[in-house]
Amino acid sequence: MTDISSQPQAFEGEASFGDYFALMKPRVMQLVVFTALVGMLAAPNGVNPVVGFASILFIAIGAGASGALNMWWDADIDHIMKRTANRPIPSGKVQPGEALSIGVALSGLSVMMLALSANLLAAGLLAFTIFFYAVIYSMWLKRSTPQNIVIGGAAGAFPPVIGWVVATGSMSVEAWLMFALIFMWTPPHFWALALFMKSDYDDAKVPMLTVTHGRKSTRKHILAYTVLLVILAVGTAFTSIGGLIYLTTAVILNVLFLKGAFDIWRRDEAQAEADGYAVEKSFFKLSLLYLFLHFGAIMAEALLRSSGYGGW
Amino acid sequence: MALKAEHEMHSRRRSRNTGVGLLLAAFVVLVLALTVAKVTSGDFELPRAETLK
Incomplete structure (x- = not known):
């Protein structure tokens, strides 16, 4: 029926x-x-x-x-x-x-x-x-x-x-540099998210760094990975996929990113809760722009190079 | 209560069927374009068995 x-x-x-x-x-x-x-x-x-x-x-x-x-x-x-x-x-x-x-x-x-x-x-x-x-x-x-x-x-x-x-x-060093750029960018990006999506990972029992090692340790990790990422990202400017446009983009973005990571490292949970994780959220947003603009700059260099400009 | 001629279930099914149909058609066009691009490229070679005929 x-x-x-x-x-x-x-x-x-x-x-x-x-x-x-x-x-x-x-x-x-x-x-x-x-x-x-x-x-x-x-x-x-x-x-x-x-x-x-x-x-x-x-x-x-x-x-x-x-x-x-x-x-x-x-x-x-x-x-x-x-x-x-x-x-x-x-x-x-x-x-x-x-x-x-x-x-x-x-x-x-x-x-x-x-x-x-x-x-x-x-x-x-x-x-x-x-x-x-x-x-x-x-x-x-x-x-x-x-x-x-x-x-x-x-x-x-x-x-x-x-x-x-x-x-x-075939593969080459430049391809692996682009790999390394995303690889090193991923941890600070997701750990910033984990800091302000507080209870999600705890509730689901996913062993994020925030859950297993605490939030202070996560802040230290974000800074450490960001320092390594900055060296890598700026260093890439001096390879065959880099150039003046990439270098300029990388220097500006990495100064901002490093400052964001430093600010995250410097503050504690009480300060973060007081302003609704504003610094962590803005670092997360900046991380999206960071990756997009780095790869955009590599693309710009490639397109200019194909028309006789770009590169060093 | 009057039965509605079209339930939301029907519109969902229609969107699914239309989507799959369009995707299949796009796939056929893509494979055709890919084939043309491959056989008209400079480094294309006929298989040995074909060239002997």
């Missing part, structure tokens, strides 16, 4: 196209597309525009697939954390099995198509990145060590290397 009470159940799992798209973490995909594009443009070889477009698209799909696998695995803790409670699985719009299927299918498709459009090395790196994010980070590190985002950050750092390999078919 059909009655009204059966309606909500029939409605469950009827996800719209947008819900499936949300599984792929579109905001993370934007960063992946941008950094992979910069990696490809910064490479010394030119790429056919169609091949370049298709390759960036498949890298983005691979990143989205790993995002879907991450959401499938983390559905239990996403449900607890305020920041993630509205994601498609905890909100009941998409069933966990669907997310798993989409993640696995798109992983296979993206790697296979990148091998066809670019080369096997790029496809292998993409496969490793998906594996690293879905298995090493999501399934293993995230819930077992406070170094989760330090090591797991490598997954987000691979796209410019893949972009470079799409263009050249």
Whole structure:
């Protein structure tokens, strides 16, 4: 017998196209597309525009697939954390099995198509990145060590290397410098977030540094990683992907970033609570601009170099 | 109570089906463009078996 009470159940799992798209973490995909594009443009070889477009698209799909696998695995803790409670699985719009299927299918498709459009090395790196994010980070590190985002950050750092390999078919120091830039940027970025998203990680029992080592220690870690990042970011200016535009951008941003990290280190919880974590929040916002402008400057140098300017 | 001709469930299904349809069509166009780009590039070589015919 059909009655009204059966309606909500029939409605469950009827996800719209947008819900499936949300599984792929579109905001993370934007960063992946941008950094992979910069990696490809910064490479010394030119790429056919169609091949370049298709390759960036498949890298983005691979990143989205790993995002879907991450959401499938983390559905239990996403449900607890305020920041993630509205994601498609905890909100009941998409069933966990669907997310798993989409993640696995798109992983296979993206790697296979990148091998066809670019080369096997790029496809292998993409496969490793998906594996690293879905298995090493999501399934293993995230819930077992406070170094989760330090090591797991490598997954987000691979796209410019893949972009470079799409263009050249091989890896080089410059590609790994771009990798290192994202790798070293990730911990201060996420630890600042963990400082002001106070209870989320505690409630979900995710062993973030703030939970395991305390907030004072997290502040010290942010400063230490920022100092290392500043050296790396400014040093990159003097390599073949750098130039005057990059150096100017890097010096300005790194002075601001270092000041932000120093301010975070200097204050205690009472001061932070008093102003609603204003310094931590502004450092987090600056970190987004920091990465975008560094890669924007590398892209500007690459575009100028291709027209006879840029570089040293 | 009058039954609504279109439930939200239907609009969700339509968005899903339209999205998948458009994606498949875009994929076909992309593979075609990729093939044209590959075979018209300077370093394209026919497989050995094809060149012997």
